Amino acid sequence: MAKIRLSPLALSDLKEIKEYITDELCNPIAANRIVTKIIKDYSLLETSPKLGPSLSSIVHIDTDYRFLVSGKYIIFYKEDDEYVSIYRILYGARDYIKILFSDKLTEDENFE
Secondary structure, three states: OOEEEEOHHHHHHHHHHHHHHHHHOOOHHHHHHHHHHHHHHHHHHHOOOOOOOEHHHOOOOOOOOEEEEEOOEEEEEEEOOOEEEEEEEEEOOOOHHHHHHHOOOOOOOOOO
């Protein structure tokens, strides 16, 4: 079973999702429900790390990223024998490819 670890950016993404839905959309109940669903969905990767398809299967970029859709959000991660490393959790209507590849994420990023 792989261990889940989240990058500081992924943790920040979750916080921002919750804050936006709570504060801007004035719906704290929906915010909790959506964040809980995202966590539940990425927890599935512990036992099925290849659950999400390769990002290279939908865009013409050579990358090790995989993705998992959770409602209107997309969880971007990489997996190896020991870890599922979640790098970003982004709203699907955003230009997530530009965001993902402009972050200058490295393999050495500290994970929680």
